[in-house]
Structure formats: C-alpha cells, structure tokens
Amino acid sequence: MATILIENLTKVYPPTPTYPQQVQALGGVSMSVTGNVFVAVLGPSGSGKTTLLNIVAGVEEPTAGAVRVVQDGVPAQVGYVFQEPRLLPWRSVLDNMLYVQNRKSDRSKREAEFYLSMVGLSDVAHLYPAQLSAGMQQRVGIARAFLVNPDVLLMDEPFSHMDALTGRSLRDYLQRIWAHTRKTALFVTHDVGEAVELADRILMLRPGGVVFDDIPVNLPRPRRPDDAAVHAVETEVLRRFDSMEAAVRFGDQRN
Amino acid sequence: MSYATDLPTTSEFGQVPGTPQGSPAEAVHWTRKPWFVNALAVAILLVVWQYLHSVNGRVPSIDEVVSFLGVELGGGSHGGVSRGEFWGPLSISLQRYAIGLAIGIPVGGLLGLLIGGSRRFRSVLNDTVLVLLVLPSVVWAFAASLWFGIGSTAPVVAVVLTAVPFMAVNLSSGIRGLDPGLALMSDAFRVPRLRRATHLLVGGALSNAVTGVRLAFMTSWNSLLIVEWFGTASGVGWRAKHWYDAQRFEGFVAWILLFVVFITLLDWLVLRRLEHRSTRWQQQPTLTFAEGEIA
Amino acid sequence: MAYDTSVTPDAVADLSAREIRRSVMGRWGLRAGVVIGWMAFIGVWYVFSGAVLGTQQLPPPHTVAAEVWQVVTGDGFGTTLWASLFRVIVGCTMALSASIVLGMVIAYSAWWRGLLGILTRFFVSIPTVALAILALILFGASGLGPMLTAALVATPYVMSSVAQGLTRVDRRLIVMSESFGRTRSQIITGVLLPSSVLAVIGGARQAFALAWRITLLTEVFASSDGVGFQIKRSFESYDVRGLLAWTALFIGLMFIFENFVFRQLERRAFGGAHVSLATAESTR
Ligand SMILES: Nc1ncnc2c1ncn2[C@@H]1O[C@H](COP(=O)(O)OP(=O)(O)OP(=O)(O)O)[C@@H](O)[C@H]1O
Ligand SMILES: [Mg+2]
Numbered sequence: 001m002a003t004i005l006i007e008n009l010t011k012v013y014p015p016t017p018t019y020p021q022q023v024q025a026l027g028g029v030s031m032s033v034t035g036n037v038f039v040a041v042l043g044p045s046g047s048g049k050t051t052l053l054n055i056v057a058g059v060e061e062p063t064a065g066a067v068r069v070v071q072d073g074v075p076a077q078v079g080y081v082f083q084e085p086r087l088l089p090w091r092s093v094l095d096n097m098l099y100v101q102n103r104k105s106d107r108s109k110r111e112a113e114f115y116l117s118m119v120g121l122s123d124v125a126h127l128y129p130a131q132l133s134a135g136m137q138q139r140v141g142i143a144r145a146f147l148v149n150p151d152v153l154l155m156d157e158p159f160s161h162m163d164a165l166t167g168r169s170l171r172d173y174l175q176r177i178w179a180h181t182r183k184t185a186l187f188v189t190h191d192v193g194e195a196v197e198l199a200d201r202i203l204m205l206r207p208g209g210v211v212f213d214d215i216p217v218n219l220p221r222p223r224r225p226d227d228a229a230v231h232a233v234e235t236e237v238l239r240r241f242d243s244m245e246a247a248v249r250f251g252d253q254r255n
Numbered sequence: 256m257s258y259a260t261d262l263p264t265t266s267e268f269g270q271v272p273g274t275p276q277g278s279p280a281e282a283v284h285w286t287r288k289p290w291f292v293n294a295l296a297v298a299i300l301l302v303v304w305q306y307l308h309s310v311n312g313r314v315p316s317i318d319e320v321v322s323f324l325g326v327e328l329g330g331g332s333h334g335g336v337s338r339g340e341f342w343g344p345l346s347i348s349l350q351r352y353a354i355g356l357a358i359g360i361p362v363g364g365l366l367g368l369l370i371g372g373s374r375r376f377r378s379v380l381n382d383t384v385l386v387l388l389v390l391p392s393v394v395w396a397f398a399a400s401l402w403f404g405i406g407s408t409a410p411v412v413a414v415v416l417t418a419v420p421f422m423a424v425n426l427s428s429g430i431r432g433l434d435p436g437l438a439l440m441s442d443a444f445r446v447p448r449l450r451r452a453t454h455l456l457v458g459g460a461l462s463n464a465v466t467g468v469r470l471a472f473m474t475s476w477n478s479l480l481i482v483e484w485f486g487t488a489s490g491v492g493w494r495a496k497h498w499y500d501a502q503r504f505e506g507f508v509a510w511i512l513l514f515v516v517f518i519t520l521l522d523w524l525v526l527r528r529l530e531h532r533s534t535r536w537q538q539q540p541t542l543t544f545a546e547g548e549i550a
Numbered sequence: 551m552a553y554d555t556s557v558t559p560d561a562v563a564d565l566s567a568r569e570i571r572r573s574v575m576g577r578w579g580l581r582a583g584v585v586i587g588w589m590a591f592i593g594v595w596y597v598f599s600g601a602v603l604g605t606q607q608l609p610p611p612h613t614v615a616a617e618v619w620q621v622v623t624g625d626g627f628g629t630t631l632w633a634s635l636f637r638v639i640v641g642c643t644m645a646l647s648a649s650i651v652l653g654m655v656i657a658y659s660a661w662w663r664g665l666l667g668i669l670t671r672f673f674v675s676i677p678t679v680a681l682a683i684l685a686l687i688l689f690g691a692s693g694l695g696p697m698l699t700a701a702l703v704a705t706p707y708v709m710s711s712v713a714q715g716l717t718r719v720d721r722r723l724i725v726m727s728e729s730f731g732r733t734r735s736q737i738i739t740g741v742l743l744p745s746s747v748l749a750v751i752g753g754a755r756q757a758f759a760l761a762w763r764i765t766l767l768t769e770v771f772a773s774s775d776g777v778g779f780q781i782k783r784s785f786e787s788y789d790v791r792g793l794l795a796w797t798a799l800f801i802g803l804m805f806i807f808e809n810f811v812f813r814q815l816e817r818r819a820f821g822g823a824h825v826s827l828a829t830a831e832s833t834r
Contacts, residue, residue, distance in 0.1 A: 014570045058443070078444075080440070099454055130536065287664075381587070389759075393766065393767050397782075397793055402607050477678055480680070481767075
C-alpha cells in the first residue's frame with residue numbers, strides 16, 4: 001500500500017538577476033495520504049501546485065520540511081503526468097514510451113502499444129511528437145505515466161491542453177481505470193468541476209502555497225459532471241474560495 | 256497562392272522530412288523544375304566568369320582553365336615547362352586533413368561535452384574556446400609554420416586547432432539548449448543513466464554535433480590550404496601557389512575549382528546527408544548554412 | 551482546518567537566507583572558474599613558451615603585452631586600424647543591405663530560394679583563401695579587394711539568417727492580417743519588419759564578425775596596409791611577437807564591438823527587457 005507523507009513542506013526560490021525578489025512557492029504544507037485515495041490539489045495559478053508535485057516526485061529539493069513516498073516500506077514507483085507533455089522531440093511516440101520503461105521484457109512493446117490505444121493513439125505510434133497536436137502529446141504523457149505501473153500517480157493539470165470534449169471522455173476513462181486499479185493519486189487542477197468529479201478529497205491551496213482547506217468528497221462513483229450532488233459540492237468549494245479571498249483581501253494579508 | 260502559404264515549409268531548400276511529397280499529378284511549371292534552376296545557376300556563373308575575363312585580362316578564360324585541368328589531371332606536359340601533377344599533392348593533403356580531423360573532432364567533442372554538461376567546466380574553459388574560435392585561421396597558419404617548419408606538422412596542427420573550437424562550441428550549445436524539463440522528466444521516471452545518455456543527450460545534441468563536424472570539415476580545409484600556401488612545399492595549397500607564382504593564372508583557377516569540387520562533393524554526399532538525418536524529427540523549417548563562421 | 555499550515559515569516563526568511571547564500575556562493579564559484587580558466591590559459595602559454603617551443607618561437611605573455619603597448623603607442627597604429635576598420639564597415643554595410651533585400655526575397659519566394667540557394671552554396675564552398683587571392687588578381691593591392699571580398703563572403707550567411715528570422719515570424723499573424731484584408735505592403739511594414747528587427751541585428755553582428763575575418767585574410771594577400779598586412783609583415787620577418795600582438799589587438803577589438811556596440815543596439819531594440827535576460831544568462 002502506498003503512502004505519501006508530507007510534513008511542513010516549504011519552498012522558497014531565491015532572488016535571481018531577472019526577478020530580484022524571493023518567491024515563496026510553498027509555505028508549510030502538511031498532509032498524509034495512505035492507500036487507494038484520489039486527492040485533488042486545487043488552487044489558482046501560481047499557488048505552488050506544480051512545485052508540490054515536483055517535490056513529491058523527488059525532482060526538486062524542498063527548502064524545508066520532509067516528504068516520504070513509500071510502497072510497503074520501499075520508495076514507491078511514481079508515474080508523473082507533467083503540465084507540459086515533456087516528450088523527447090527526436091524520438092517517436094512509441095520510443096518515448098519505451099524510454100521510461102525500466103522493467104524491459106519482450107512484452108514491453110506490446111504494453112506500450114496497449115496504453116497508447118487506451119488514450120486513442122494507436123495510429124500515431126510512429127510519428128514524432130512535433131507531428132501531433134498539443135492534446136495528443138498530452139495523451140502520450142498520460143499513457144506514459146500508466147506504462148510504468150506506478151504505485152503513486154501524480155498528474156499536473158493533464159486535461160488543460162485539450163479540447164473540452166476529449167478532456168471529458170478522458171476524464172471518464174480515468175475514473176474508470178482508477179476505479180479498477182485504485183492507485184494512490186495526487187491530481188493537480190484549477191478546475192473545480194474536475195476536482196469534484198474525480199477526487200475523494202480536495203486540498204485547497206492559496207497563493208504562497210498554503211493549504212487553507214481540505215474537503216472530503218464522499219460521493220458514489222461513477223460520478224457525472226451534471227449530477228446534482230456533484231454540483232452541490234462544487235458550490236461549497238467555490239464558496240470557501242470566496243471567503244478565503246475575502247479574508248486575504250480584507251484582513252489577514254500575511255503569507 | 257495565398258501569401259501565408261507561400262512561406263517556406265522546406266528544410267533548407269528541400270522537403271520537410273517526414274511530410275509527404277506533393278502528389279505527382281500536380282504539374283510543376285518547367286521554370287520551377289530543379290534541373291532548370293540548376294542549369295540557370297551554372298549559366299549565370301559561367302557568364303559572370305566570361306565577363307570578368309573580358310574586362311580583366313588577368314582572369315583566365317573558361318577553355319584555358321579546362322584544357323589546363325585536362326593536362327594537370329592526366330599528368331601530361333604543360334607546354335614543356337613541367338609535368339602535370341594531381342594525385343601526388345592531393346593524397347598528401349588528404350592525409351594531413353584526415354589526421355588533423357581525426358584528432359581535432361574527438362578532442363573538440365570532449366571539450367564540448369564538458370563545457371555543455373557542467374557549469375564549472377564551462378566557466379573555466381569557455382573563454383579559451385571562444386578565443387580559439389575568434390582567432391582567424393591565417394594566424395594559426397602563420398604561427399604553425401613558424402613553429403614547425405615546412406613539414407606536415409604545421410598543416411596538421413592548423414587543422415586540429417581549427418576543428419576543435421567549432422566542434423566544442425556547437426556541441427556544447429546543443430547540450431545547453433536541451434530542455435531542462437526533459438531531464439526532470441527522466442528523474443521522475445528514474446530512467447537509468449546509460450539510457451539517459453543515449454536517448455536524451457545523444458538524441459538531443461546529435462544534430463548540433465553533426466553540424467559541428469560539418470563546420471569543422473569546411474573550415475579546416477580552408478586552414479589547411481592557407482598553411483600549405485605559405486608554409487609547405489607539398490600538397491594542393493602549395494600546388495596552387497606554384498602556378499600563381501609562375502603567373503599561370505589558369506592553373507591557379509583550375510586548382511581553386513578542384514578545391515570547390517572536393518569540398519562540395521564532401522558536403523553534399525556525406526555531411527549534408529548526415530545533418531539531414533540527424534534533424535529529421537524537427538518540424539521547423541530551417542534555411543541556414545548552419546550557425547558558424549568561416550575563414 | 552485539518553492541518554496546522556501556519557509558518558512564521560521569520561522561519562521563511564531564515565530558510566531563504568540560506569538558499570540565497572547558496573546561490574550567491576554558486577555564482578561566485580563560477581566567477582572564480584573564469585579567473586582560473588584565464589590563469590590556466592596564461593600558465594599553459596608560459597609553459598609552452600618556456601619549456602616546449604622556446605621564448606624565441608613563442609614569446610611569453612608579458613613580452614607580447616609589452617609589444618601590444620608598443621604597437622598601440624607607436625606611430626601609424628591609428629592609420630592601420632582605421633584602414634581595416636573602414637573596409638570592415640563598408641563591407642559589412644554592403645553585405646547587410648544586400649542581405650536584407652535577398653533575405654526577404656528568399657524568405658517569400660520559393661523560386662528565388664532555389665536559385666540563390668545554389669549560387670550561395672557555390673560561394674560558400676570556395677575556400678576564403680582562394681577568394682582572397684582572386685581579389686588580388688582582380689584588384690591588385692588596392693584595398694578594394696578586402697572590402698568586396700568581405701561583402702561577398704558575408705552575404706550568404708547573413709542573408710540566410712535574416713531569411714530565417716523572417717520565416718520564424720508567426721504565421722498566424724499573417725493569416726490574421728490577410729483575413730482582415732490587409733495588403734501585401736501593409737503586412738510587410740506592419741508585421742514582418744517589426745518582427746524581424748532581431749534577425750537584422752543578429753545579421754549585423756554576424757556580418758561584422760565575418761567581415762573582420764575576411765578583411766584580415768584578404769589584407770594578408772591584397773593590401774599594403776591594415777591589420778592583416780601587419781600580421782603578414784610580422785610573419786615574413788619571423789617576428790612572432792608582432793604576430794601575436796596584432797592578433798591580441800584583433801581579438802580585443804572584436805570583444806569591444808561585441809560587448810559595447812551590439813549590446814547597445816539590442817538594448818535600444820528591446821527597451822532593456824532583453825538585456826537583463828542576457829546578463830542573467832551570462833552570470834549563470
Ligand atoms: N524555478 C523557479 N524559480 C523561481 N521561481 C519559481 C520557479 N518555479 C516556480 N516558481 C514560482 O513559484 C510559484 C509557484 O509556481 P508553480 O509553478 O508551482 O505554480 P502552479 O500552482 O503550478 O501554477 P499554474 O497553475 O499556473 O501551473 C510561482 O510564483 C512561480 O513564479
Ligand atoms: Mg503548474
């Protein structure tokens with residue numbers, strides 16, 4: 001069983017010649033997630049969502065605080081869908097999949113092809129990334145994250161680059177496979193509807209990287225974006241954002 | 256044709272790799288056929304040449320040069336003055352060229368890897384490599400022939416010293432231009448080091464490395480000729496100078512033509528093909544002769 | 551709230567002070583690297599001069615520095631420099647003007663691109679030393695040769711980088727302009743020229759660097775004054791000291807132009823925004 005344990009995580013970027021002020025991306029985030037939980041991290045642009053995922057993935061060092069991502073006591077295998085597609089432009093789609101495949105076997109190629117077909121891209125396996133649309137590239141990124149058979153799934157606004165229709169059907173698909181595999185998931189988004197539709201729990205960030213709320217979503221699955229219950233939670237989430245904004249604007253300006 | 260679609264979609268006057276060629280049924284006007292454009296270019300060059308001949312008596316005419324070439328290549332007698340020589344000077348120069356490049360390209364490549372891969376190495380070595388790059392090759396030619404005399408050492412050293420900075424600068428800028436997000440992605444997926452080296456580093460910097468190789472070939476050929484002209488008594492540069500000193504300008508021009516043919520064949524048959532292959536994945540049209548300097 | 555998310559401002563300030571120290575130290579480390587690099591360069595020069603080639607063959611750095619001083623303070627330095635600089639400026643201007651016109655032509659006409667492509671490839675593969683000697687045959691030692699050769703050699707390169715700058719112009723802007731019924735000339739002045747200033751400045755920079763090198767080389771053959779001529783004279787009298795001194799002066803001059811003239815031009819064109827990026831890049 002996978003566990004993500006985050007304690008008082010702080011990230012401050014030092015000033016640079018271009019931007020001579022330090023930036024606090026995360027201001028003491030703490031949380032723990034164990035088992036088959038789908039957590040959405042919801043926050044406006046610049047609130048440190050990407051920074052949080054990068055640190056959890058172990059590709060960035062925190063300024064302070066600690067992160068542990070373990071599966072049965074050993075470091076967990078992470079599948080990361082980045083905010084941009086991040087494909088090697090000089091390798092074909094299929095080779096990009098194989099690039100991250102660490103347990104090589106004679107089935108590697110067939111597995112890669114399977115996950116490509118899952119996102120509807122069987123036909124373009126031999127094209128270069130530049131020959132795909134932005135949404136198609138992002139779907140390769142999603143297939144790639146599943147290919148490594150991750151214990152923990154990290155997703156950074158995976159549907160923001162594609163049209164609403166494709167996004168909707170992929171979201172649907174993600175719900176179904178998640179229900180099937182139930183990997184521990186950390187899903188970053190700025191779309192309230194998306195968060196409510198997918199998550200068991202919504203972590204709300206405000207600029208400065210501070211968690212100001214943590215809402216459980218106890219709705220039966222599969223959920224539809226037009227369910228009344230989903231709507232009700234969305235309204236509640238938005239209300240809490242508004243009151244946070246009011247508090248930041250009119251009183252508590254510290255961060 | 257609309258203005259926007261008239262913009263080039265070709266990669267260096269050719270087809271963008273990976274895109275289908277226009278359908279064969281589509282008729283191309285004969286003035287747009289490649290053979291016509293090629294022939295026109297050759298005709299323009301010949302007319303300009305003949306014009307220069309007619310206004311300046313020191314410029315040899317086309318047929319003088321052609322008949323001289325025949326004698327020089329065939330080893331015949333130049334009007335009783337001396338015998339034609341071609342393969343001797345050529346093989347000597349090619350040897351120097353090959354040895355120089357065989358040393359210069361790996362050394363430059365190694366420097367490029369260090370400078371591109373590590374900020375520390377970059378801070379230490381970058382200025383030295385830039386000074387080497389800015390130095391005109393005539394200075395190398397002079398210095399090398401003063402140091403090493405008229406043997407083969409000076410031309411080889413000049414070739415090495417010209418090739419090294421071109422290789423180093425191109426490779427290192429290729430490595431530094433790699434998207435850091437890709438390294439991050441590889442970290443996140445725990446991609447092992449060896450695969451990262453072959454797919455990320457080599458894949459990404461290959462086209463720059465090939466460009467560096469191409470420029471090293473082109474520029475060091477020039478350096479070789481300069482050293483041979485000033486400081487040796489053998490090789491193709493020396494042979495061109497021989498005819499120049501004898502005031503046989505048709506001989507001199509004939510040798511220049513040979514230089515051009517040699518480097519053009521090398522470029523078209525080998526170097527450009529390599530470059531084309533290594534940039535196949537790029538969809539952006541490129542129109543340059545690559546970033547680089549000559550002389 | 552389920553978690554205590556409060557951080558004291560002091561704690562963050564303390565933590566970030568550490569990060570700042572680390573990054574500043576990194577930057578100083580790199581500056582130290584540059585100094586080490588130059589010291590190594592000069593050290594290797596001393597070693598070669600003292601132990602490998604001999605001080606006669608390769609004078610040590612301080613001797614060359616003294617020679618530079620002598621050349622700069624001696625008579626005729628200004629005349630020599632101006633002779634070369636004048637040729638470079640004229641050659642560079644010719645190359646740049648031709649390149650802007652030809653660059654536009656090849657950027658927007660496939661036919662001319664084909665024709666000029668073949669012609670320029672031909673010129674690019676003539677070794678520059680051959681061009682320099684042809685200039686001597688055609689123009690004698692008049693000084694016209696270096697100028698024209700520089701222009702001729704620089705043009706293909708500058709032309710292609712100008713054309714590349716033009717083709718990088720966002721096509722969507724052109725499509726947009728067409729959809730609003732703008733004319734060809736309106737598109738050229740409204741979209742193409744503003745977005746290709748960068749390419750033209752880059753082209754000027756390239757033209758300048760190339761023109762210097764070619765002028766120098768051609769002066770070696772076909773001139774009786776200028777920096778190239780001085781370099782040849784040093785060579786012919788086995789004067790390595792003079793050769794290296796003039797070379798050092800040449801490199802210094804290139805450095806000055808690159809850092810003062812072209813940086814200033816770019817600053818004008820980009821209203822300062824670009825410059826801070828450039829410095830950020832150079833301190834990294
Ligand atoms: N490498 C960096 N150097 C300096 N500052 C950075 C760096 N990366 C992020 N930041 C800053 O940290 C803050 C948070 O950035 P982050 O990318 O985590 O935001 P985000 O919530 O993912 O935003 P978005 O929704 O727009 O993707 C921003 O203010 C950003 O400017
Ligand atoms: Mg983000």
